[in-house]
Amino acid sequence: MDQQNFKYNRGVVSIPVFIIILMWLVYFIEIKFGYNFNKYGVYPRSLVGLRGILFSPFIHGDAKHLFNNSVPLLVMMGSLFFFYKKIAFKILIYGGILTGLITWVIARPSYHIGASGIVYLLVSFVFFSGIIRKYYRLTALSFVVVFLYGSIIWYIFPTEERISWEGHLAGFITGILFAVIYRKMGPQQKKFEYTKNEEFESYFDEDGNFNPPEEEPESIEEI
Numbered sequence: 001m002d003q004q005n006f007k008y009n010r011g012v013v014s015i016p017v018f019i020i021i022l023m024w025l026v027y028f029i030e031i032k033f034g035y036n037f038n039k040y041g042v043y044p045r046s047l048v049g050l051r052g053i054l055f056s057p058f059i060h061g062d063a064k065h066l067f068n069n070s071v072p073l074l075v076m077m078g079s080l081f082f083f084y085k086k087i088a089f090k091i092l093i094y095g096g097i098l099t100g101l102i103t104w105v106i107a108r109p110s111y112h113i114g115a116s117g118i119v120y121l122l123v124s125f126v127f128f129s130g131i132i133r134k135y136y137r138l139t140a141l142s143f144v145v146v147f148l149y150g151s152i153i154w155y156i157f158p159t160e161e162r163i164s165w166e167g168h169l170a171g172f173i174t175g176i177l178f179a180v181i182y183r184k185m186g187p188q189q190k191k192f193e194y195t196k197n198e199e200f201e202s203y204f205d206e207d208g209n210f211n212p213p214e215e216e217p218e219s220i221e222e223i
Contacts, residue, residue: 009085016077020070023115026058027066041113042103042167053100057115069115072149076122083141084129087185095121095174102170117167120156123149124175132183 030037041056043049060066081088099117123145130142156169 009081011085011088012078012082015081016074019077020074023058023060023066023070027060027063038111038113041111042100042107043111044104044107044109049104052112053097053104056100056113057096057118059113060115061113065114069119072119072123073115075148076119076126076145079126079141079145080122083126083138087182091122091125091178091182092118095125095171095178098177099167099171099174102173103164103167106170107164107166112164112167114164114167116164117171120152120168120171121175121178122171123152124172125179126175128176128179129183132179133188135188 026037029035037055037059038061040052041049041059042052060069077092080091084091096118099121103112103117127142127145130138130140130145133139152168153172155163156165156172158165
């Protein structure tokens with residue numbers, strides 16, 4: 001069963017790497033040609049600000065911001081496509097849209113940019129999905145995620161003015177929601193079925209005492 005659920009495929013590496021390269025390419029174009037794409041970020045409660053739901057994960061304020069998102073995003077997307085390959089695109093696409101939408105609803109009136117909302121989405125989904133499924137491999141993955149990224153929980157609260165804690169909170173909430181919604185899809189804990197053996201159960205009396213049938217003596221024939 002494990003081999004069927006957890007089988008390496010090229011998408012585990014190629015898809016995360018492609019997305020990371022695309023993010024860096026956007027930043028390179030900004031620096032090289034002097035563009036500023038911040039206006040394409042999520043701007044709350046504004047119709048034009050809705051475009052940021054699609055564009056904001058690819059826009060970053062500086063190289064440090066981009067690098068800080070690239071490493072955890074690469075790790076978490078790789079984990080998503082390896083352990084949850086059947087629903088990985090649903091989590092990434094639908095989850096990304098919902099994260100952006102929640103940010104658009106609750107955030108401060110400012111441009112919210114960066115892929116950190118997606119990072120929080122994936123960390124939250126992988127952690128809670130492993131706990132909910134009670135599958136030993138996925139539960140172990142959950143603890144690894146806590147060990148690596150447990151400290152980021154503090155950034156779902158307003159700690160720094162320039163950090164979009166609203167985007168972090170939106171991703172965190174969406175991850176929990178999707179872990180519940182998709183709990184029956186993807187890898188599942190193996191269930192052992194009990195087959196009733198009526199012949200064996202007939203050996204027990206009403207008090208639960210074991211009374212095996214007496215064996216008939218073998219017939220002896222004299223020649």
